[in-house]
Amino acid sequence: MREFDGTPRTAAWIVTGPTSGIGYRAALDLAEHGTVVLVGRSPHKLKKVAAEINARPRGHAVTVTGDFSDLASVRRAAAEIVALDLPIAGLLNNAGVSPMGPAHTAQGWDLAFTTNHLGPFVFTEALVPHLPDGANVVFVCSAVEDPKRTSATLAGYRGGRYISAEAGLRGEWRPGGSRRPGMDAYATSKQCNLATVLEFARETPRLRFNAVEPGFNPGTGLGRDAGPVARLALRCVAAPLAPFITYWNTPKRAARMITHVLTDSSDATGVYYDEKGRPMPGSDQVRDPAFDARVVRETRTLLADIAGRPA
Template sequence: MPTPGQAWIITGPTSGIGRRTALELAGHGTVVLVGRDPDKLKEVEAEISAQAGGHAVSVVCDFSDIPGVRRAAAQIVALGLPLAGLLNNAGIMPNRADRTAQGWDLAFTTNHLGPFTLTEALIPHLPDGANVVFTCSGVEDPERKPAVTAGFRGGRYISAEAGARGEWQPGGSSKHGFDAYATSKQGNLATVLAFARETPRLRFIAVEPGFNPGTGLGRDANAALQLLAKYVLAPLAPLIKYWSTPKRAARLLAGVLTSESQQSGVYYDENGKPMLGSAQVRDAAFSDRVVAETRALLARAPSEIR
């Protein structure tokens, strides 16, 4: 069983599912909070401290800034804590095709390239048997009916370089940001499956937490839609298939991260049951290619892709 002396890393811990998961993890040891807003990180730190003497430390990191992610990983290692596991939860879904300071697609960088960079930097410092969990999404699967109904057309991966440029396979969604989001989540799942084969001493796990209306993921939506999600859709979530709530999703994520019985390369749905990703991402050659191309891209200076 997890011991109080262990330290659990969680990204995106200042709102929605991430915040609730961070609070759930407080009972398992030190929580390393990794996010971009120092004031909000301090708020979560204080909340954890108020929970029966829980302990948390903060590391400021913007996942759209790859050099910054590398610095954050070094900071985490320098804390000298007994690292026990990593939850890559941070993510965004912009309504428009935004760019990072280096000129890369914002969603693809924040959701895929940033977490990939952090994970690769921390793998050598994680103990055998540690869980590395990615919050994924079924929208990467073009055959997933609820996602198609919502306007998604699955992951549209061409190459890591194309993703950085904000270019996707034709025939995608008519809604701005959907192809970038779906493709970035396809990248997350490909990473889990490929890393599980590459590094058997660790356990790589993907979790689809279900549709959680009212969370911070849709912060770029207009005010009317945000209010609708929070006060109308969110209360209905427990009654609808594929939907969930931040509280339930947090219990699932914290449970998977701290469990000692998880298999590697597994993908869990919002109920903690094994599920399948798209046919494309389940092809080992495809997921291995995503990882190889992502590594090649990240090996170069971020300013090279414009």
């Protein structure tokens, strides 16, 4: 981790997953607004992004290593950030994975559910007590959580398939889902992100919690599990078409929208923004406050339970 050099800054912005795709672009944009705290699992990649930002005239980045598939690592990263004692204005929970098939953490937990939901949940709860009033916490969600989103169902998604947090940890989803279990894992983890944002916004009005749907950004690292031919097609054919297709986007444009949402000085909280930065509704499930509260309650219970289990 690069030491904080004591340079006075008006604001600090935490970005998870800044080493690729949307998060990388958002980190560059947020560097225009103050110090950027880059949180990722690869010290080497983090160093490269930090060097790029620090080479700019007013750029200032610090790096913190944290693997979101490993909750102990997430807690260490949050503690490191608190120790930096920076004036944190916002947190962008962007890091995420989308495995095609069943994939597991070192503990045998579902990889997408742990990395996309449990990791950011633990990270956010560890930082919340240290955030000043009005700080904005933004989660990068996904419209594939909504079973009524036609473009997502055409791609094979069947919406979030939440049974319980404990079932998600085991990689179990509500029956009737996608033919690819990885799609159910991803959609459910993203539904949990959105439910978390909406419930946290209700619980903690002194802070702001908002969600963004960045649009379909072909060619980012998220499709790394697709075969080499599909990856090539995504990068070389789909990505150039993205600016012209409804719901499709480029990381540059998505990052601009996300930076706008994160840095805006309104008191908006509990808002879910689409790829153009317009408020959008989530699925029927997340629009039910009882569902959001259940996801948060069960996640907290699960995390307490995991903490008590022998390593």
